[in-house]
Amino acid sequence: MPKTMFEKIWEAHEVKENLLYIDLHLVHEVTSPQAFEGLRMTGRKLRRPDKTVATADHNVPTDGTPVAAMIKDALSRKQVETLEQNAADFGVPVYSLGSETQGIVHVIGPELGLTQPGMTIVCGDSHTSTHGAFGALAFGIGTSEVEHVMATQTLVQNKPKTMRINYKGRLGEGVTSKDLILATIGKLGTSGMTGYVVEYAGEAIEALTMEQRMTICNMTIEGGGKAGMIAPDETTFEYMRGKPGVPEDFEAAVERWKQLPTEEGATFDTEVDIDATAISPMVTWGTTPGMVIQVTDPVPDPEKMDSPADKEAAERALQYMGLEAGTPMEEIRPERVFIGSCTNSRISDLREAAGAIKGRKVADSVRAMVVPGSALVKTQAEEEGLDKVFEEAGFEWRGAGCSMCLGMNPDILIEGERCASTSNRNFEGRQGKGGRTHLVSPTMATAAAIEGHFVDIRNWS
Amino acid sequence: MEPISTIEGEVAFLDRSDVDTDQIIPKQFLKRVERTGYGEFLFYDWMRDGEIELEPHPILVSGRNFGSGSSREHAVWALHQFGFQAVIAPSFSDIFYSNSTKNGFLPVALPEDVCREIATAGEAKIDLENQTVSWDGGEASFEIDGEIKRRLLGGLDDIALTLQTEDAIEAFEAGPGGTYGPVTTSL
Numbered sequence A: 001m002p003k004t005m006f007e008k009i010w011e012a013h014e015v016k017e018n019l020l021y022i023d024l025h026l027v028h029e030v031t032s033p034q035a036f037e038g039l040r041m042t043g044r045k046l047r048r049p050d051k052t053v054a055t056a057d058h059n060v061p062t063d064g065t066p067v068a069a070m071i072k073d074a075l076s077r078k079q080v081e082t083l084e085q086n087a088a089d090f091g092v093p094v095y096s097l098g099s100e101t102q103g104i105v106h107v108i109g110p111e112l113g114l115t116q117p118g119m120t121i122v123c124g125d126s127h128t129s130t131h132g133a134f135g136a137l138a139f140g141i142g143t144s145e146v147e148h149v150m151a152t153q154t155l156v157q158n159k160p161k162t163m164r165i166n167y168k169g170r171l172g173e174g175v176t177s178k179d180l181i182l183a184t185i186g187k188l189g190t191s192g193m194t195g196y197v198v199e200y201a202g203e204a205i206e207a208l209t210m211e212q213r214m215t216i217c218n219m220t221i222e223g224g225g226k227a228g229m230i231a232p233d234e235t236t237f238e239y240m241r242g243k244p245g246v247p248e249d250f251e252a253a254v255e256r257w258k259q260l261p262t263e264e265g266a267t268f269d270t271e272v273d274i275d276a277t278a279i280s281p282m283v284t285w286g287t288t289p290g291m292v293i294q295v296t297d298p299v300p301d302p303e304k305m306d307s308p309a310d311k312e313a314a315e316r317a318l319q320y321m322g323l324e325a326g327t328p329m330e331e332i333r334p335e336r337v338f339i340g341s342c343t344n345s346r347i348s349d350l351r352e353a354a355g356a357i358k359g360r361k362v363a364d365s366v367r368a369m370v371v372p373g374s375a376l377v378k379t380q381a382e383e384e385g386l387d388k389v390f391e392e393a394g395f396e397w398r399g400a401g402c403s404m405c406l407g408m409n410p411d412i413l414i415e416g417e418r419c420a421s422t423s424n425r426n427f428e429g430r431q432g433k434g435g436r437t438h439l440v441s442p443t444m445a446t447a448a449a450i451e452g453h454f455v456d457i458r459n460w461s
Numbered sequence B: 001m002e003p004i005s006t007i008e009g010e011v012a013f014l015d016r017s018d019v020d021t022d023q024i025i026p027k028q029f030l031k032r033v034e035r036t037g038y039g040e041f042l043f044y045d046w047m048r049d050g051e052i053e054l055e056p057h058p059i060l061v062s063g064r065n066f067g068s069g070s071s072r073e074h075a076v077w078a079l080h081q082f083g084f085q086a087v088i089a090p091s092f093s094d095i096f097y098s099n100s101t102k103n104g105f106l107p108v109a110l111p112e113d114v115c116r117e118i119a120t121a122g123e124a125k126i127d128l129e130n131q132t133v134s135w136d137g138g139e140a141s142f143e144i145d146g147e148i149k150r151r152l153l154g155g156l157d158d159i160a161l162t163l164q165t166e167d168a169i170e171a172f173e174a175g176p177g178g179t180y181g182p183v184t185t186s187l
């Protein structure tokens, strides 16, 4: 019987029924300390340090702090130092502050060539779905499971259901993969993919670069999905070629990886068709990623919502966001702009954002910052002179880390501040208590920074 | 992990959908390196503002897509350490559901109207063995995976169980399956 890509990877990793072998375990400082502690308390070893790698990202100040000992916030410092100590004690390679390869865990995996097609990859972080862009099965786990993987290199898993989303046609000019995934979540809802491993397919997906594909798989979790996947192809292999972690006999590996894609006639539990040509630049208006509309639309009216639960949620969201139903999105004025996060902080995201500036300046009413996803992205951008382009336009250019995606470090919104953000979550308080987040693509964020309000990037010269 | 059989008592009601883990335990409390001490910070922003009030009853009832967002297990620790032993909602995020069951904290999925009935009744009894929730005036049965149920009833430690099959893991590693992926220690 023809098989899906997911089934092939699943079957190749079954140690026994419902026990899945894990090829790569990514570790960061927030969700790992209790797991390492668990190993110590039970006297267990970390089974495969050679399949494990750690980095510091969530707590990292982006002001150039060179070593963990100099982090000002005492608790953040302790968490990063604990990671370094744990890694040393258990023999795990660690990229912490000051390392050339430090960065957001979902940025460094792919750029170091650790993320490869056909693998199983887990991390105590929900955006692990990002790595599925390479045709890997990658998903987020909790701390108890982190400890389980450390001790056994396996996970107890029930087989999830499968969904394929087929995108017909190609994205229009100015419409990005961020808009594609936001529009998809808007259509399916924040729990529309719950319980599913989702394969994104179709012409619109095949036409994307690897970094654009990562943006899509990254936000699978915002639709409730367990993992997102995209079939590996020439684009994938080209991106990987020459990266440090890839197999020595690369061509032989490519031949194996070519066997992975879903076979003709394989069946999914659910299939969804979406017209890619109809997708517009998107902006979120509320407090879940599903509360999203086209930039050309007005803020929705809760009175017109289908169910009482939706109406109530919309009313609360509008109140929190300080928005009136009916206001055109293009009249909304963010005071902050954040370009960064594991969704949109890779080199091509920064190139796109910098390319949209064209000598213009950030509006006086806006404070804008750009935070590269990793130290390597930062170095690359600086070699290309992107840092200068941003700084001359009035953007702040920062060090690598999660930064204002979640405000666990000094980069946060203050109460009531409105932010156009390239990150992935617009929950209440996500970027700082009382902060109001609008999720957008990097070019939309750049345009908002320059004009001082949202604009339809397609009509913006 | 403590075994669960029945959970009985008063019900706290949080009448909201899409309650995400960022709200359950805001990020400033994720900087701790311990597993305990989270209960007092449960729903910190909402509780501090007086936006919601919750009593530490045995059962929490809430809206659809409960526990969405970040994978932080701290959310389960906070709910559990606050005093809840179970949460009943129309649906849960996958990671939150899994995290709950690893901590002896019982997630129960029931249709929205049933959740509301239970909240209105104010008291309920969850019987894990029989997979039922009963309250004054009604009873409903819920689904749970057999293996998860067995582990919850027995309070069994996942890692110890898996290590009983270490031979199978070793055999897998010795085969072609053991050769996938990079060697992180040689970068």
Ligand code: SF4
Pocket: A057, A058, A104, A105, A106, A125, A127, A341, A342, A343, A401, A402, A405, A406, A423, A424
């Ligand atoms: S950038 Fe944001 S979403 Fe991504 S890993 Fe960091 S905190 Fe999580």
